[in-house]
Amino acid sequence: MDFSYTEEQRELQQLASQILTDMAQPARLKALEASGEPYDREAWQQLVVSGIHNAALPEELGGSGMDFLAATLVCEAIGQSATRVPYIPCIISTALPLLAHRDDPVVAALLADIASGKALATCALIEPGNEDPFSPSMRAYRNESWHLSGAKHCIPYAEQASHILLFARAGNELWAGLASTGNAPGSLLLAQQATTGEPQCRLNVEGGVAHCIATGAAAETLLQAVVAMTTVAYCSMAVGVAQRMTRIAAEYTSQRQQFGVPVATFQAVAHRLADCYIDTECLRINTQKAASDVNDGLYGSDAMAMAKVWCGDVMHRVSQATQHVHGGTGIDRDYHLFRFCLWAKFLELALGGSRVHLAQLADRLEARYLAGCG
Amino acid sequence: MKIAYTPEQQALKEKVAAYMREIVSADLLAEKQDPRYFEGGGPVFREKMLKMGREGWLGLGWPKELGGQGIGPLEQHIFTEEVMAAGFPYPFLTVDTIGPMLAQHGSPFIQETVVKRILKGELIIAVGYSEPGAGTDLASLKTRAERDGDDWIINGQKVWTSLGHFADYVWLAARTNHDPAIKKHKGITIFLVPTSLPGFSCTPIHTLGMRTNATYYQDIRVPDQYRIGEIDGGWKLITGQLNRERLSIVNPGMVIGLFGQVCEWCASTRDRNGRPLISTPWVKESLARTATELETLKLLIWKQAWAMQNGNPDMADSSAAKVYGSEFFVEAYRRMIEVMGQAGTLTRDSAGALLQGKLEHRYRVASVLTFGGGTNEIQRDIIAAAGLWLPRAAR
Numbered sequence: 001m002d003f004s005y006t007e008e009q010r011e012l013q014q015l016a017s018q019i020l021t022d023m024a025q026p027a028r029l030k031a032l033e034a035s036g037e038p039y040d041r042e043a044w045q046q047l048v049v050s051g052i053h054n055a056a057l058p059e060e061l062g063g064s065g066m067d068f069l070a071a072t073l074v075c076e077a078i079g080q081s082a083t084r085v086p087y088i089p090c091i092i093s094t095a096l097p098l099l100a101h102r103d104d105p106v107v108a109a110l111l112a113d114i115a116s117g118k119a120l121a122t123c124a125l126i127e128p129g130n131e132d133p134f135s136p137s138m139r140a141y142r143n144e145s146w147h148l149s150g151a152k153h154c155i156p157y158a159e160q161a162s163h164i165l166l167f168a169r170a171g172n173e174l175w176a177g178l179a180s181t182g183n184a185p186g187s188l189l190l191a192q193q194a195t196t197g198e199p200q201c202r203l204n205v206e207g208g209v210a211h212c213i214a215t216g217a218a219a220e221t222l223l224q225a226v227v228a229m230t231t232v233a234y235c236s237m238a239v240g241v242a243q244r245m246t247r248i249a250a251e252y253t254s255q256r257q258q259f260g261v262p263v264a265t266f267q268a269v270a271h272r273l274a275d276c277y278i279d280t281e282c283l284r285i286n287t288q289k290a291a292s293d294v295n296d297g298l299y300g301s302d303a304m305a306m307a308k309v310w311c312g313d314v315m316h317r318v319s320q321a322t323q324h325v326h327g328g329t330g331i332d333r334d335y336h337l338f339r340f341c342l343w344a345k346f347l348e349l350a351l352g353g354s355r356v357h358l359a360q361l362a363d364r365l366e367a368r369y370l371a372g373c374g
Numbered sequence: 375m376k377i378a379y380t381p382e383q384q385a386l387k388e389k390v391a392a393y394m395r396e397i398v399s400a401d402l403l404a405e406k407q408d409p410r411y412f413e414g415g416g417p418v419f420r421e422k423m424l425k426m427g428r429e430g431w432l433g434l435g436w437p438k439e440l441g442g443q444g445i446g447p448l449e450q451h452i453f454t455e456e457v458m459a460a461g462f463p464y465p466f467l468t469v470d471t472i473g474p475m476l477a478q479h480g481s482p483f484i485q486e487t488v489v490k491r492i493l494k495g496e497l498i499i500a501v502g503y504s505e506p507g508a509g510t511d512l513a514s515l516k517t518r519a520e521r522d523g524d525d526w527i528i529n530g531q532k533v534w535t536s537l538g539h540f541a542d543y544v545w546l547a548a549r550t551n552h553d554p555a556i557k558k559h560k561g562i563t564i565f566l567v568p569t570s571l572p573g574f575s576c577t578p579i580h581t582l583g584m585r586t587n588a589t590y591y592q593d594i595r596v597p598d599q600y601r602i603g604e605i606d607g608g609w610k611l612i613t614g615q616l617n618r619e620r621l622s623i624v625n626p627g628m629v630i631g632l633f634g635q636v637c638e639w640c641a642s643t644r645d646r647n648g649r650p651l652i653s654t655p656w657v658k659e660s661l662a663r664t665a666t667e668l669e670t671l672k673l674l675i676w677k678q679a680w681a682m683q684n685g686n687p688d689m690a691d692s693s694a695a696k697v698y699g700s701e702f703f704v705e706a707y708r709r710m711i712e713v714m715g716q717a718g719t720l721t722r723d724s725a726g727a728l729l730q731g732k733l734e735h736r737y738r739v740a741s742v743l744t745f746g747g748g749t750n751e752i753q754r755d756i757i758a759a760a761g762l763w764l765p766r767a768a769r
Contacts, residue, residue: 369641
């Protein structure tokens, strides 16, 4: 049992945090948002040049060979600054799970381009009307090469990425592969606007060509890795968001005076923030447990679902509480809290809200006790 | 970071669980049915404590130089969790909170006559802090100790002295300095008062869930060798003991034990359509939420024990664990009795009582936890100040 991070992991987090916090100056963010830029290219470039974006990729790809826990700390730092960078879709959801398929030359070339910062890739996990990543409706079929038919949506950074990792059904088997995002015949990307402001797309594909990475059990394993790593990454980002929202509210209520005293001296206010602190610690410890499981190659553990239950609940509660103790200031777009609130809603719902994961836990608990081995 | 038991810790957990199945015997369970012995104190309980002491199971995590086995707070926690999961009325205040404080701060006389006997399972010690006029504002306590030669003369009254009716000693906070110029928490001293001394008496307070006591101290002559720590230096012993108590009272062991039994009951009980109760959507979802929150408590307490092992538990995090744990217990008992329905309210002596009426009893006991060991309002104040650096209100 060890709850500590290594010196190297801490340094990575501090560096990421410093770079992203420095760049998250309100005036700069406001100008960026007004410019219509889909994401913070400059911040992403900083993560690339300082060796953060590929820290968890192996050394032979130019990375630092750090583990998954290190990558979760980068996600936490991104949450603390609410920066729009493609770290989770590109590195966590796509590059890290694909490391197991490096002997595939197409995958190897893509990984090399991601590691050098030359290309972005992303991953499509949900479909219109179907949010269960494990039961895709999209079909893959073979006709000399592999073709796809169906739709995916809410794909982050699809217009910026060179490839989309996606999963489909090939007969009775799961199929995993890469679709290019260029103007391929038979596939169409449609821009979607998400609450965070991050770029997302819907992909409609009717006979478009794709590259197959794995089928059957190997594809199942890859998908489990993608979902586990992405879920834990969202939870880690949520830890950063919750911590920062609570910090912002603590600072504001310590300064803001009413009736001649700081409003934080009212127990009703202080206790609401103390509850945010407790919530954040509960989310953090569940996230760390889930990350520890994933780091040990244990995908889809109860701990992962439990972390996502906490993620959904804590994002909602901390967002509402911190807005509330600010009064109108908290929702003013000239003040910085709103960016975190937007992320809070996204992180609450991405890859399943609290009730979705509770229902899964409930089914597993029922099955265990009915089998007589609780 | 690796959040899982080591193989050694897993082995210890299984070893303790097997041992406790032997300790929690039919005669102990029968004795626990006697309302006088709900919380321990009966002859079978005493015998089991002696056995556990003799076989070296008490003070597992105490340092070796204090007579323990020195295997660390995490292992001590694994032990306590299993002991409580087994349903043993473990005197955690004595073994896990006062014992280590005495081992650390007691004189050679105390080490010899008290600490060694705690490790042997021979002693029960009650806590004497609260008074009719001093609860959350504990430093305003009025029980006084006056120096008289080599002795102290103690006068006063304490309330909520749990286990006081069968305790061998009371860990008592008394005022020894009446100088109005000094801060009131700087005039308090801790004494270990033998309950066998003339002038000690005890009357029951029957609460919603259990018996506790009012204890009276009338001209008790206590030799100075029963003073713990410095004269007027009691406050840091009180806070030290309370820090340990907070973690002990949110030990998840008992809920782990009961939750498993409730899930098994839900799996083996059929509804009127012949379906297992655990297959009812709201039942399994309620159980899943309880499981999620229970795992969280386990993790929070593991982290506290780990931090203790590494020397530095964070003050805000200890308070957060206490608030979270106590409020979780109240909610967990509610949900567990809820799945049983109205039959869950049948008491242990009744025909048709479910799980021996354990939950009917536990829901009545649980409410003490949100204010016992330092009320949750004070814990949230601590979190606001130590965890969020909020300005304190004038008080």
